[in-house]
Amino acid sequence: MPLPLEGIRVLEVGTFVSAPYCGRLFAGYGAEVIKVEPPGGDISRAHGPFKDGVPDPETSALFLYLNTSKRSVELDLGSQAGRDAFLRLAADADVIIENYRPSDARALGLDYERLRPVNPRLVLVSITAYGQEGPYAEYRSNNLIAFAMGGQMFLTGDPDKPPVKNGGYQADYQGGLNAFSAANLALLAAERDGEGQHVDISVQHCMAPILEAGVPFYSYNGLWLGQRRGNLMSSFMGVYPCLDGQVGVHVMARNWPPFAEATGHPEWLEDERFATAESRREHDDVLMAEVIAWAAGMRKKEAYALGGEFRAPITFIHTMEDLLESPQLEARGFLRRIEHPVAGEASYPGPPWWMGPDAWRDGPAPLLGADTQAVLAEAGLSESEIAAAAGAPA
């Protein structure tokens, strides 16, 4: 069985996280992804964390992870020769993914008006902080700023402290996954009638629908709490310290009896203060103290096992070590061992979803410019054209 996206050719002119994550998903599910890197390489190569803490453009964990199964072409889009070469590649591509500010993208020759004439079925996917148009379209942004402008940051953190972002590059990853879904819808449409389009992803707009009940309660009911709630959202939803880490609970009304059983507190079920969801909310402080005391005496894996046994939504905070040791991930083969010629062997997350045993592939991230010659020669460029397009050695 061919891979789900076999036969699709993608050019990724992306830097850092959002466009490369989108490209990683394309590559994993079988598309040929050609990563077009500026002379010197994607900035994530300079970012780390590096193997053994020693900076090396081929051993940045961020780059290694985001660029699995891709080819790398070093191309100077700042030069006419580089832009000409890129147009040759674009003529034969199904998808281009880019994440520059609109004016920067135009300067690099990535505008749809220029690309469409050479390839009308092309799907150009632009991931930006704010979208292609509007008063902030040219504003500078990054993961932290996008997290703030999308409304997620204000909600995150402790009530008596400043807002804080989530770990890593969550706004950028959201942009990448949104773009992957949108790009595949556009591909479906293009395969139907041979016509491409310019897909416009605004990370800010992608965030608005995922603020949980915040938007609908405000928009419809006029309610807005306006407060961060930290780890202690309520007695039935939170993260609590335990003997060797933290446990998390998320108890909906129907999980209350199993939760009381799993925690070894069947007497809670007889307690009038905790008889209904409403009365539990009324006595939230009392119940929270009980839950905190319960957690404090537990080991994390023991609490998790009890949750499983009693069907109560109790988990523990998995560190990266816990993920590598997870029997669940092990049984499902989610962690993939990948050998990289410079960085060596390491474990990588597998596919975001499974669709049969042979639907995902695990190639290492490419060395910088490893495929420049082969890809540009395939596109019909001469040796001297290739040298000019790739730019001066960094």
Next chain:
Amino acid sequence: MKAPLAGIRVVDLTMVWAGPFGTRLLGDYGAEVIKVEGPGQWDLLRGLGGIPRTVDRWYNRAAYFNHNNRNKYSAAIDLRQEAGRDLLLQLLAKSDVLVENYRANVMDNLGLSFEEVRAVNPRIVYVSMPGHGKTGPEAHYVTYGTNVEQLAGLVSVSGYEGGEPLKTGFSYGDPTAGLAVPAAVALGLRQRNRTGEGVHIDLAQRENLTGFVGEYLVDYSMNRELRAPAGNTHPHFAPHGVYRSGGEDRWITIACENDEQFAGLCRAMQREELAEDERFATVAARKANEQELNAIIEEWTSTWGHYEAMHILQRHGVPAGAVLTIPEVMSDPQLRARGAWSEQVHPDAGAWEVETPPWKLPRTPGHARIPAPGFAEHNSYVFRDLLGLDEETIARLYADGVTADEPNVQSHT
């Protein structure tokens, strides 16, 4: 031009958030989505709207439910009864896609496993999206959105600098799973179109979200060192953080990645001498003296509104953005200019603003076409028009409680 998923019929058995958000996106981009709830097994979000149960049809008025279920039809079928299962299989025989987000073994126990559905529709794209996936020793564990982010490894690397692991602001695992659904369905449809055969997609919510912290996993696997939460800081750059602005609990983010941007910040603050100051003159120096620098910046930001400071800084080429509250997100000029909101009128719930489909596909645009369905609102469409059942059969379904026009309000108390 037709929407990308025009002509695709989706049977939606999902409830609460992750699944309904995913199927809402399918509806946004043109699929016909039929949400199936049981008369006694309805989506519990219908009950979480804060609407008193003395109000007529309170179960159609919950903002949270209506938010996640626009662009869908609703039919009531009790899947626990044999006749209900048969009815669903008849519907699936005429559909392209099934999406479900039950715990791993629920569909199998209902006699609705992939194999059983494939027997009536060999071309079905069957999407399961349980927390842990369909297999493995933890597959039967109960898990919700905040559990998902804990299992994914995200919470362990989130939090204030030097602090404890921290929850995200909401059930983050849910929408991140929903966002993957259109891509998973598109890949499934593509495969079906090519091979003529259906496919079972197993989207484990925790695995999907682990993909959002993959670099931490690769790093740990190479270096065997756990990274502590880093708050708003950046490993190399400063300033990179959140600063108090004027107003109660109002904040602005600023992130300078090079000397040019930092010089812009100094100009904006009318403190140009700082760009030459040896404590701050280079990227490395700024990172080393980050605390001191942050105090200077906050002195300036606290004299401005967060939006004002953002506009001033951007005019000087400095990456900066206000930390928007939900009311501010809804009034934000950029989102307004993009058309991110549109008014929707619901026959029971009234009019209010909802987000428009997030991705602009100009040739095949998405639309917020119809409001969320009332409970069982489209029973007649599904039973009469789609399945061609006669009146007598339909009457029996009602009499036997296989379907109903109103939910059993005794469940989900």
